[in-house]
Amino acid sequence: MISRKHWSPGSDVSVQSVERRDSGGWTVSGSLTPNGICPDCGLQSRRRHGWRRRRLQDYPAHGDGVTVTLWVCRWRCLAPACPRRTFSDQIGSIARPFARRTSRVGEIVSHLGHATGGRPAERLLHRLGLGVSDDTVLRQLKNRAQDTAEPPTVIGIDDWSWRKSQTYGTIIV
Ligand SMILES: [Zn+2]
DSSP states (O other): OOOGGGGOSSTTEEEEEEEEOTTSSEEEEEEEOOOOBOTTTOOBOOOEEEEEEEEEEEEEETTEEEEEEEEEEEEEOOOTTOSOSEEEOOOTTTOOTTOSBOHHHHHHHHHHHHHHOHHHHHHHHHHTTOOOOHHHHHHHHHHHHHHHOOOOSOOOEEEEEEETTTEEEEEEO
16 A cells, blocks of 8 residues: 555655546645745745645656645735735745656656657657657757756757758757
């Protein structure tokens, strides 16, 4: 028997339930401990504004996909000088803002995309129980490249043909 703790996408998430979906796959419902710290002014709020549901793709289990439904608390910032009126608790340890998958799944997508390219990575990820399109693989790679923010030290220029002897493109690597 796998305990609820093993389904958790991060140490600060408490898992309430794990259900098998009729359509296949698993749904893990969990919540974060509310902290109410405004990301702009850093002050702690005590005025709750509601809850926001985040749905995140996580590691597959038993060969099936896992979706984590995470309830995140929304707050009202009461600091008069703060430009932000409402905000959600940050889940940076689990996923980036607006991400549709956990950071640990994003890492796998990036590594496979880097090693094999968009379409091969898509096929391999599907076999691993992670339904991700080739466009998503490439987008993940671009985001990761922006995060590193190191200036390039070697630049290569090459060309290829979209259609042989008719249309050519240039690529900067
Ligand atoms: Zn604030």
